[in-house]
Amino acid sequence: MNIENKVVFVTGAGRGIGKALVKACLQHNARKVYAAARDLEALKDLADARVVPIKLDITKAANIQSAAKTAGDVQVLINNAGIFASHSLLDSPLENIRTDMDVNYFGTINMIRAFAPVIENNGGGAIASLCSIVSLASMVFAAGYCASKAALFSAMQALRTELRKKNIAVYSIFPGPIDTDMAKGIEMAKTTPEQAAENILQGIRAGKEDIFPDPMSEQMSALWYQNPKKLEEQFASL
Ligand SMILES: NC(=O)c1ccc[n+]([C@@H]2O[C@H](COP(=O)([O-])OP(=O)(O)OC[C@H]3O[C@@H](n4cnc5c(N)ncnc54)[C@H](OP(=O)(O)O)[C@@H]3O)[C@@H](O)[C@H]2O)c1
Structure with missing residues (x-):
């Protein structure tokens, strides 16, 4: 799908990849x-007449309903908002593990449930969600976050089948380390958010259902396609 001339909705647009x-x-x-x-303060520098700021917390049902009403002309939804609150499944507070699920999984599927009818009414379009390379295999130091992103990946697979009938294409995006606040503590080579964003749009334009927008995720996806167990072992060794 080409973004040209489309009406797009991006969540978590105040910083980072969004x-x-x-x-x-x-x-x-x-x-x-x-x-x-x-x-809304975080959007002040997006000075372009085509940008419409919207206040939205994706864990708040009323916010989502009001956004879907305001943005009734949307054709492409990009679910970018996400959080990394939990680490080890044994040691992280359960509350943090729940927060990751509330934002990354429930918040995102609630956005999709609200916007799928909007996009369908507009003749169809696309929904893309930021999963993560750790949707494919877990890393112990980020296990709660990984589980929320694995759940989202699974949801996107099912939604692809269901939304096809409504003329809505579904794209899952699996970044590796991108140089944003979320990846601050990670000591690995990182891709800039600008390069990742460009690669995401190119992937959508090329109609790739699964998009790996940086060199690390591209490399890890090759391993995963070949042998998923090898990726699990590789991440376990980190
Ligand atoms: N950076 C990476 O290495 C990496 C790798 C794989 C996947 N990802 C995924 O890519 C997406 C963007 O990440 P990023 O690196 O740009 O992270 P980031 O810099 O931490 O930004 C996260 C964005 O999500 C928003 N957000 C968090 N909770 C929200 C909520 N309840 N409702 C609405 N917005 C919310 C934040 O808003 P506030 O400013 O209000 O907090 C912020 O705009 C996330 O889904 C992340 O999991 C990132």
Whole structure:
């Protein structure tokens, strides 16, 4: 799907990959971009007449309903908002493990449940969600987060089948380390959010159902396609 002339909705647009995605959509000549953030102040630098700021916390049902009403012309939803709150499944507070599920899984599927009818009413379009390379195999130091992203990956597979009938394409995105606040403590080579955003839009344009937007995720996906157990072993050794 080509972003040109489309109406796009991006969650978590106040910083990181989300902000880079808004800018990339503008560069790809989107007609309108709804930039959603919990704090509207974070959107102030997105000075383009095509950007429509929306206040949205994806864990709040009322926020989601109101966003779907306001943005009734959306054709492409990009679920970017996400959180990394939990680490080891044995040691992290259960509350943090729940927070990861609430935002990354339940928040995202609630967005999809609200926006799928909107996109269908507009003749179809696309829904893309930021999963993670750790959706495919877990890392022990981020296990709670990994489980929430694995759940999202599974949801996207089922939704692909269900939404096809409504003329909505489904894209799952699996980044490796991207240089944002979320990856601050990770000592690995990182891709810039701008490059990741550009690669995501190129993947969507090429119709790739599974998008690996950086060199690390590309390399790990090759291993996973070959032998999923090898990726599990590789991540367990980190
Ligand atoms: N960076 C990486 O290495 C990496 C790798 C794989 C996948 N990802 C995924 O890519 C996506 C973007 O990550 P990032 O690296 O850009 O992270 P980031 O810099 O931490 O930004 C996260 C964004 O999500 C928003 N957000 C968090 N909870 C929210 C909620 N309840 N409702 C609405 N928005 C919420 C944040 O808003 P506030 O500013 O209000 O907190 C922020 O805009 C996430 O889904 C992440 O899991 C990132």
